[in-house]
Amino acid sequence: xxxxxxxxxxxxxxxxxxxxxxxxxxxxxxxxxxxxxxxxxxxxxxxxxxxxxxxxxxxxxxxxxxxxxxxxxxxxxxxxxxxxxxxxxxxxxxxxxxxxxxxxxxxxxxxxxxxxxxxxxxxxxxxxxxxxxxxxxxxxxxxxxxxxxxxxxxxxxxxxxxxxxxxxxxxxxxxxxxxxxxxxxxxxxxxxxxxxxxxxxxxxxxxxxxxxxxxxxxxxxxxxxxxxxxxxxxxxxxxxxxxxxxxxxxxxxxxxxxxxxxxxxxxxxxxxxxxxxxxxxxxxxxxxxxxxxxxxxxxxxxxxxxxxxxxxxxxxxxxxxxxxxxxxxxxxxxxxxxxxxxxxxxxxxxxxxxxxxxxxxxxxxxxxxxxxxxxxxxxxxxxxxxxxxxxxxxxxxxxxxxxxxxxxxxxxxxxxxxxxxxxxxxxxxxxxxxxxxxxxxxxxxxxxxxxxxxxxxxxxxxxxxxxxxxxxxxxxxxxxxxxxxxxxxxxxxxxxxxxxxxxxxxxxxxxxxxxxxxxx
Ligand code: KIV
Ligand code: ZN
Numbered sequence: 155x156x157x158x159x160x161x162x163x164x165x166x167x168x169x170x171x172x173x174x175x176x177x178x179x180x181x182x183x184x185x186x187x188x189x190x191x192x193x194x195x196x197x198x199x200x201x202x203x204x205x206x207x208x209x210x211x212x213x214x215x216x217x218x219x220x221x222x223x224x225x226x227x228x229x230x231x232x233x234x235x236x237x238x239x240x241x242x243x244x245x246x247x248x249x250x251x252x253x254x255x256x257x258x259x260x261x262x263x264x265x266x267x268x269x270x271x272x273x274x275x276x277x278x279x280x281x282x283x284x285x286x287x288x289x290x291x292x293x294x295x296x297x298x299x300x301x302x303x304x305x306x307x308x309x310x311x312x313x314x315x316x317x318x319x320x321x322x323x324x325x326x327x328x329x330x331x332x333x334x335x336x337x338x339x340x341x342x343x344x345x346x347x348x349x350x351x352x353x354x355x356x357x358x359x360x361x362x363x364x365x366x367x368x369x370x371x372x373x374x375x376x377x378x379x380x381x382x383x384x385x386x387x388x389x390x391x392x393x394x395x396x397x398x399x400x401x402x403x404x405x406x407x408x409x410x411x412x413x414x415x416x417x418x419x420x421x422x423x424x425x426x427x428x429x430x431x432x433x434x435x436x437x438x439x440x441x442x443x444x445x446x447x448x449x450x451x452x453x454x455x456x457x458x459x460x461x462x463x464x465x466x467x468x469x470x471x472x473x474x475x476x477x478x479x480x481x482x483x484x485x486x487x488x489x490x491x492x493x494x495x496x497x498x499x500x501x502x503x504x505x506x507x508x509x510x511x512x513x514x515x516x517x518x519x520x521x522x523x524x525x526x527x528x529x530x531x532x533x534x535x536x537x538x539x540x541x542x543x544x545x546x547x548x549x550x551x552x553x554x555x556x557x558x559x560x561x562x563x564x565x566x567x568x569x570x571x572x573x574x575x576x577x578x579x580x581x582x583x584x585x586x587x588x589x590x591x592x593x594x595x596x597x598x599x600x601x602x603x604x605x606x607x608x609x610x611x612x613x614x615x616x617x618x619x620x621x622x623x624x625x626x627x628x629x630x631x632x633x634x635x636x637x638x639x640x641x642x643x644x645x646x647x648x649x650x651x652x653x654x655x656x657x658x659x660x661x662x663x664x665x666x667x668x669x670x671x672x673x674x
Contacts, residue, residue, distance in 0.1 A: 159195065222288065297321075337375050620645045
């Protein structure tokens with residue numbers, strides 16, 4: 155079976171999802187998890203876009219072993235220099251150079267002629283190759299480019315030293331038969347194509363990113379660019395978990411394999427969802443909450459008789475195993491850490507201590523602690539940004555005839571515990587106002603959602619918030635021409651059997667990300 159190279163761009167294209175801002179420590183954690191998952195290449199960022207991005211890519215390059223670490227660059231010398239600076243310390247490194255090739259982009263965005271695009275490709279791929287042996291080249295908007303021009307640019311890129319040619323369907327416009335034809339055309343007409351790996355990078359604007367990717371593999375592509383949970387610009391990129399499981403489940407049809415450890419898919423999806431604050435829809439293939447749930451009576455009956463009636467994959471294959479072992483207040487540390495390992499969590503000793511303390515707290519309140527409860531508490535306790543301010547205590551009074559009032563104590567970065575109170579339109583509003591009085595960083599709450607992790611009156615509630623704040627530091631974001639400011643969205647999540655406490659924790663999680671970027 156031929157091997158497909160899995161190129162993950164969650165930390166670059168995925169982070170371009172509106173609101174999916176990631177802090178450097180979170181990027182590093184995700185990169186470590188991607189290495190455990192077994193991806194071949196991690197596109198860790200776009201180093202020329204901001205000093206923060208360069209630094210994040212550099213840390214990943216220095217600290218994550220296994221996958222090739224890649225940095226993106228436009229066909230501009232400064233970008234190539236920044237990408238090289240960021241990846242050069244990695245065990246395996248790659249520079250990914252791109253320039254648009256469609257007439258629409260040439261005329262309206264680049265304002266360049268075709269000759270100028272060819273010249274820039276030759277010069278910058280050549281320059282990148284003088285620094286690094288592994289060079290990927292992408293003709294942006296390839297699927298809407300004149301194929302003859304595309305073959306010419308790709309041929310020049312190979313001649314200048316590109317080792318991977320990535321064909322993006324940048325705006326998600328292509329269909330599977332067209333995209334497969336494009337790949338076949340490239341294989342047939344590009345000079346020197348045998349010296350390069352053909353890669354594809356599909357966006358999901360028409361919901362065909364995964365289908366286009368798989369069609370391209372059948373036509374001879376051997377690298378897939380994808381993201382966890384299908385995150386990415388606009389409607390996102392092809393979802394890694396869907397491509398991998400299609401190849402795995404339909405092995406006889408595709409005869410292609412990957413190096414992915416499928417049991418790490420679910421924990422990776424959870425981590426990315428927690429860190430980005432972008433929830434996974436319940437009916438999402440492979441990693442959605444309902445992906446392995448059977449509701450209809452006829453289906454349940456069939457499953458009980460023989461799982462093959464309605465299940466083409468086993469939940470445990472993607473790392474989603476429901477244990478028959480019940481954890482409760484008498485369960486010890488060993489049983490708890492065993493369960494975590496079975497669920498795909500790899501915690502260090504300090505993280506395990508914290509998670510176990512939270513488990514004991516929860517087990518005192520709930521008779522049976524289920525896998526979703528454990529997931530919620532681990533993500534609340536462990537997958538959090540560095541706590542500059544820590545929520546120490548929270549108390550609310552509210553009700554039909556009461557003015558919702560909250561008293562909050564936070565531990566400040568200098569170790570001092572500060573207490574303040576506020577009233578609001580409801581208990582959550584009062585808590586957030588009290589926190590704001592202490593932290594004093596203006597922001598706007600733009601999204602608040604609460605969901606119950608399991609059924610039952612004693613269920614754990616999970617809260618996700620998104621806040622928007624104006625940044626005074628130059629973070630590389632474009633200035634909004636209307637307001638003359640740079641704003642950025644930060645997400646946060648929290649979990650507790652008390653949803654007001656979960657709301658407070660979620661808000662602190664988003665605020666701590668904001669404070670870290672402001673350098674508080
Ligand atoms: O969608 C796209 O064209 C890209 C390129 C930079 C590869 O993300
Ligand atoms: Zn893209």
